[in-house]
Structures are given as C-alpha cells and as structure tokens.
Amino acid sequence: MVITVVVALVAISATAVLLLLRTGPAPLSVINPSLLFASTSDVKIVLGNSHGQVDWTLRSRSGEPIASGQNPGGANATIEPPVPSNGFYVVDLSDERDQLSVNVLVSPTPAAVDRFYAVATHWGKSSFAASTWPLDKTVPLIRGLGFQEVRDETSWMSVESTRGTFSLPPHAQDLQTAAQDNGLKMLFVAGYGNPVAYPEDMKENLSPPTTPEGQQGYVDYINTVLDANPHIDKVEVWNEFNRKARNTSDCQSGECYAQLVKVVSQGVKAGTRR
Template sequence: MFAGRIASCLTTSMRVLLLSAVALWCAGVPTVLGAELTLNVNNPAGSLIAQRAGDMKIEFGIPPQEKTGSAMLRTSLLRYDGDGALVSDPIASYQQAVTLTRQSVNATVSITIPRAGLFLVDATLLSENGKAVASKRVNVAAMSPRGRSSFPDFGVVTHFAQGKGAPEVLLPLVKSAGFSWIRDEIYWDHIEQKPGVFVFPKDYDAYLNRASKLGISPLIVLAYGNAKAYPELFGAEQSFPDSPEARRFFVRYVDEVVRRYGQMVTHWEVWNEPAFARLGYAGYVALLKPVYMQIKERSPQATVISCGGGGAGGGPGGDCLLEMSKSGALDYQDAFSVHPYMSPHIPETGYPTAGGPIASVSIPTAWPYLVQLTGQHPRTDGRRVQLWITELGWPSSPASAALDPTSQAAYLVRSYLLSRRYAGVTVMFWYDFVDDGNDPSNQEDNFGMLRNDLSPKPAYVASAVLNATLGSRKWHSALVDDENVKVFQYGNSEPVIVGWTTANTARVVSVQVPAGKYVQRDWQGAESQVTADGAGLKWRLGPLPSYLLPEAVVR
C-alpha cells in the first residue's frame, strides 16, 4: 500500500528507471540511478555452457557513452560452494583497456574455467577516473567430464511450438543435462488455418527431427481449439471442442499429426489442463474416446495419455482417473497425467489438504496414493494405467515466490530422487527448461533451468550431475529417513548413496556404510576423498544433495 502511494507520485520516466533499478538489484547488479547500467553479453546462444573446463570467451557489448575516452573493463570469475552460495573472493581477475565512444562497441574477455561446475562472471566498466560506468553479472558453466547418461524416466518441458528457442541450440543442452524426454505441443490452429488445409510449419519438423537424431523422446500435447479455421465453433483461442462437429474436426487434426509424425512420436497427451469445472468430465471423455481410437488406428503401439495434468491449473490427486473409471473410459487411455505443483513448499512435505484422500500434496504422499489408484482401477484387459507427471517445478525468483535459484536446484534434484524412491511414475517432467521472460516479479518467467539469455542456473548444473551420477539405478534402501535428513542408497552392485537435509541448514550426520574408501561428489561434480571405518561416516549434508560413491565405482 505504501509503495503504491509513492509510485502514484512518480512520473512515468521515473517509474521506468526505478523499476529497472529494482530488477537489476534483484539480479545482484549494482545500480546508480541516472547512469548507463548494463553491459550486454553478445555470446552466441548456448555458448555460456561449455562441455568441459578450459578457456571461454565472453563478448561484452558496451552501450553508447556520453563521456568518451579511455576506460577499463574489470572482470572477475567467482565460484559457488557446495551449499550453492556465491564465494565473494574471485578465483581469477582480468583487466582490459577499452575506449568509450558515442556508439556501441564490443570487448571480448578470455576467461579460464578451472573445473566443472557453475561460475559467475562479474564485469564492471570503469571510466578514466575510476567511476563505475556499467556492469554485468552472468553465470557460466563447464560440464563434468565424467561419463554422462540419460535418465530414462525424467524429462523437461520445452516451448518450441511457441517459437521459443532454436532446437539446434537447446536440444543439445537438454541432452547435456541428461534428460531423455521433452514435452512440447503441436497446435491445431498452427497447422489448419483454413478448413481442411493442413500445412505443417518447418519449426515443428525442425525440433522433432533434431530430437530424434539426439535420441530424445518427445511427448506431444494435442491442443487447443481452432478459432482461425472454425470461428463459429470456437469463440476463444483455447476453447474446448464441446460439440460433435468440433470434436470431429479435432480428431481429423489428430489424425493428420499422427500421420506425419507417428514414426518419431509415439507418446501423445490429449489436451493440457482441461477446465473440468466448466466442461465436465463427460465432455472430456467425449473427445478422448474418438481421439484414442484414431491414434491407435494410425499408430497401434502409441501411448495415449489422458487428463492433461489433472485440470485447470494442474491437479495433485487422482480425481480425473476416478472420473475416467466411473465413465468407463479407462480403456481409451494408456496413461493419465497430473501436475502436482507444490511451490513454495518443499517436495518432502508439500502442503496440507483439507478433506482430501491424502493429508498433504507431497511426493511421499501423492505418489504412493496415485500408484495405488492405478492398481485399484485397471483397464478391462487387466492392464494398469500408467502414471505420468507431465509438469512439476519451482520458480527461482525471490520477488515472486520467496525462493531462489539454489532452492530451485535443490528441489529439482530432490524431486527426482524422491520420485524414484516412491516409484510408480513412468516419466516425470520438470517445468520448464528456459525462463519464459525476464521479470523477477512474475513466477511464469522464472521456472526455467536456464535464464532467458540461456545462461545456466544452479538447477541446470545440478541436474547434469544427478543424471551422470545416478544413471538408471533404482532406489534400494533408506540409511536415514527422518523428518530432517534423507540418506538413500540407489543401486546394489554399484551403489550410489545420496544425502540431504530438508531444512535450509547444513548438519553433520552419522551414516552407517561399509568400511572403505569413498568419493564424495557435490551438486556441481566437485569431488573429495573420504574414508569410512566400521564406526560409520560423519557426513556434512545440506539442502543440495551430495553423493557418496565407492572408489571402485568412480574408476
């Protein structure tokens, strides 16, 4: 209220300047009102993530300056520690003379990344008298040289159908982070803009072909309404096909899509977050049945996923599956999906429910409940309907959700570990890969593992290390499993032990492991040697999971 009253007294230009300063402050950039504040980073897309440690070039764009002359570009390279905190002492510093002009100029700085992990490049442009003229802070990363593997049960949401990002840039980064699935769309009104005329944009071919070549499996959402071709049937861009004629046209669109892409795509999700409260489950089932039959006629081995995440805004429970069972519609799906968002709550405890079938929406409660439902409600052929989590994520913006990039990384890794701990989920998709925008106060702009400029967040590096370390190992046993500490073993013959705390503080935990030599690996891939005797191992754990591997497994 007080801030709003102040804002009402400001001129438009003052508001713009103040909001820009606040945004930069949230990003950790020092600000001086009235000055040119931001250097641009002009690197090619994706080049801020290197596939190995070593030299990296950062090209800074210096904005036009009113005061021209000699200047100095001072650049520091800072590291993040095992808890995800930025260490203020630089590990390297660089200085480069530049000339300020009334036109934009570029300055390229060569830095050396000493090891795998996440780093911060902190650049400040100093005028001849030593005054800060402009600055920029940007994350860079070097990936671990350890053998990488793809998680068979984990994916990430992309937005290629929305024109966000180049597949030739982003899909190799998806692969490098260890994901074996992407979830994207093929919009009806993009391919049939005139009735009965189907034209597939090159963008769709591009991202599906690229994914196929990289061995990444796509899950494609079939949606939405088509007011372009059929304005009399669809009053809004995403209106649901709720008449026999609209459903017939939708099924024809589905058939054309499967006809074209059925060799590359074998997993289809029918709609995204249907507004069940408005259209009713019967309306959704009336569409699901003919869509299922048409897909199976064209591609008998395809997997058809119902529920679209569980309703408008997502859904944590099995309401949709139960309604499908009541409607006799289980035979018209191979799987169903939910979107059990929990932000800002942690994945171990989630948030409490009131009057629901489970006490809270969390991975330890929701996953077993949903798996139980699939066992209690099989198809008439006896097959269990698969459970898919097609969206789950936490934003990284303190201004929008009281979270930060380090917490986001911790919750990402812990969600995947817990999902495998409680089993039963065929594939889980993180929402999403790249930030949708740059507004720190907008949650929707901050769900990505990469920022909008494709610079890495901690979540990207942590995901890559998780995938490379855990691989396809299944959950084996719990060494510690209480409210505050989790220490789980994955795999048996070549075990990986993973531990973390659920609170935002670190603590030392005694863990009983066989005597011997181990390698401890943190969220960035940094390693240290530890030895366990028969009395157990004293292990310092924090919110970001750490890994313990027998020395023989690492070699």
C-alpha cells in the same frame, strides 16, 4: 518560452556529454554461444567488448567468492576461471564503466536418462522458435543437460485452417527436423481448439471440441502431426483442461475430459499409440 528553451538546451548538452563519455568500445559483454560446459577445464568466458582491464570474481551458487583475477580485456579476450568441480557458478565481471554477471553451469552429459523426464520448450509457437528460444541455440543446451525428450506443441488452427485440409506449418517442420537431427523424442501437446474450422462447435481457441465433427477433426489434426513427426512417443490431450484459463467452455468436468481422451485413444492410429 525562455524556460522551455533553456531546459531543452540543458537536455541537449547533457546528452552530448553522455555521448562523449560513452565513446570507444561498446559496453562490456560476453559472446559465448552457451555457458553450459561439459567439464571444469572447458570453462572459458569470451568477452565481446570491454573498456580497459576487466576484473573478474568466481562465486559459488551461494555467493561465496572462490577466485578472482584480472584480464587485459578487449574483443575476444578469454577468461578461464578455476572452477573447482561440476555445478552452478556465477562470474562477476567489471571494467572501467560497466558491470556484468554471468551464470555458468558445469554438467557432464549423463550416459543414460529416464525417458519420462522431459523439458517444456514452446518451440511450437513460431515467435518463440524464431526469437525467444531459437532452435540452433537451445537444442544444444537441452542435449547438454542430458534431456532426451521435449514437451512441445503444434496448434490445431495452424494445422487445419480450413476444415478438412491439413498441413504442417514451417515452424513445426523445423521442430521435427531438430528432433530428428538431435535424437530427441517429443511429448506432443495437442491444443487447443479450432473455432476457425469448427465455429459451430468452439467459440474460441480455448474451447475444446464437444461435437462428433469437432472431435473427429481434433483426432485428424493429431494424426497429421504424428505422421509428420515419428519422434513423438506421447500425446497430451489438451493442456490444463480443468483450469478455466485454459478451458473456457462449459465442459470442464472429469467426465467431459474422459470423453475427449476416449475419442483420441480410439481415433489415433494404432501404430503411434503410447
């Protein structure tokens, strides 16, 4: 019992010492909403906090030092490293107690982009749009990199939770608004299954529809999403149909997939076909 008490006291004392050592400003941080810049003259690193003076080093993509300097530090202090040209760089920061490295990309927005180049975003997953990749922070990055099209999804089960009743969930409506406000086209991934509305056809959400009723429901779901988002110009039928991790049914052949594609091709409204 004595040993236990002594250990506990030592642990408490160590914690108290650490708290004393960490008093003052919060850890070294950078508060730029984005580290994507359109020109070299725009590159400014804004500090959130620092503990005393901040030393910085600008490095190339390969790690070679380009320039270094010092900044008095403090909240909202700005560091303007002399970036020589467009490209990818790393800025190493350090103060009296912390070290931090940030990646910087200088990339002017292209005047024209091939519309067949898209970036996968996963905003269609409500948790991703809310926390992992918030729309208000990631859309400017995508546009800044020159992308004009995103590849994203809205799940069938979120659109038709009850058979025959279709509606777009709020996070999908937010995606449609973001596409409209930022001039983005969308490649819509139609997936996956819907065992909630069609339990006799699909045993789980990774099982594609195989019955006429299930396949018609799949087409109606796609049309619902297309009607709600006029910025969709392509539809991807399922995702990785030939991969067991994405298709757990017994229908995994090319023939099975061709049948589903045929049903979608014939059922999707003519005005939205691509």
